Amino acid sequence: MSSTPNNDSSVTHQQVTFDLRAFCKVILHVTKYPQNPVNGVLLREKRKSSEKDTGSRKFVIQDAIPVLHMSKYTTPMMEFALTQIEQYCKGSDMEVVGYYQANESLKDNQPDIVALRISEKLAESNPNLIVVMVNNDQLNSNLECAPFALYQVIEGKLRPKEARINLLPDEDGALSTVSALIQAKSYRQLIDFDNHLEDISLNYWVNPSLNDEIEQLSS
Numbered sequence: 001m002s003s004t005p006n007n008d009s010s011v012t013h014q015q016v017t018f019d020l021r022a023f024c025k026v027i028l029h030v031t032k033y034p035q036n037p038v039n040g041v042l043l044r045e046k047r048k049s050s051e052k053d054t055g056s057r058k059f060v061i062q063d064a065i066p067v068l069h070m071s072k073y074t075t076p077m078m079e080f081a082l083t084q085i086e087q088y089c090k091g092s093d094m095e096v097v098g099y100y101q102a103n104e105s106l107k108d109n110q111p112d113i114v115a116l117r118i119s120e121k122l123a124e125s126n127p128n129l130i131v132v133m134v135n136n137d138q139l140n141s142n143l144e145c146a147p148f149a150l151y152q153v154i155e156g157k158l159r160p161k162e163a164r165i166n167l168l169p170d171e172d173g174a175l176s177t178v179s180a181l182i183q184a185k186s187y188r189q190l191i192d193f194d195n196h197l198e199d200i201s202l203n204y205w206v207n208p209s210l211n212d213e214i215e216q217l218s219s
Helices: 020-032 075-092 113-123 171-183 193-198 208-218
Strands: 014-018 038-045 059-061 063-068 094-102 130-134 148-154 157-160 163-167
Touching (some): 020 094, 020 130, 038 059, 059 094, 063 075, 075 094, 075 113, 075 193, 094 113, 113 130, 148 163, 163 171, 171 208
Parallel strands (some): 014 163
Antiparallel strands (some): 130 148
């Protein structure tokens, strides 16, 4: 699947690959709060300084951290969450490589000023940051495709990114797994930063219970 239609087979676009854990968490975060705007960050293992991203290399997103569902427009809350996530990443040898957002309105799938400002901040550390907008109107309990549109910060604007989206372990397996999780209402287990503020014992960085269920379904 591709985030942007392309009829020229001679053009090779970058591949953005979502590991099953990352894909499921993004979808379940949005599914848990269908009436709210939600956002979060996307992670992968930190790469060695000698390894650089290129336009042709696979860009693998390995995990997702759900952040907000009540206060997307509250800058201090987002900054606080990002500070904690930065510390978590340092301790786990991970790095933030993406940002995802779903807007409140079912028909509004475009990035807004909030997405731009947060993405600009994150891009200061990673200029290759991927921005994922979730297409709300494609969400249901039996997904047929990854409901994502990809963007990148270019010259102070979020512009559509020419990239092919891949799902691991494979497209059918990822879609059937997340659909089964939705139907089982597993999104009730998902913890984001807003939930963490209500009960600081809840681990929104890792979501261990949900990770275990994803692994069990995929095995």
